[in-house]
Amino acid sequence: MIKQRAQEIATSPVMANVTYNQDPVYIQSVSEEHETARIFPLSNPQDEKEVNLSSLIEH
Numbered sequence: 001m002i003k004q005r006a007q008e009i010a011t012s013p014v015m016a017n018v019t020y021n022q023d024p025v026y027i028q029s030v031s032e033e034h035e036t037a038r039i040f041p042l043s044n045p046q047d048e049k050e051v052n053l054s055s056l057i058e059h
Helices: 003-011
Strands: 018-020 023-031 036-041 049-052 056-058
Touching: 003 023, 003 056
Parallel strands: none
Antiparallel strands: 018 023, 018 056, 023 036, 036 049
């Protein structure tokens, strides 16, 4: 996923269909300098992690 789109999704009030390793996730924030995103699986909000933007897929 490109950085600009990830930032749009993170700041939008509308939920986007994004997956990480085929699991639906919520993007909390985006780090421009590291090109990573802070995410958590919708099925487990306690499981926060930092991942590369390239590993996120919007459907």
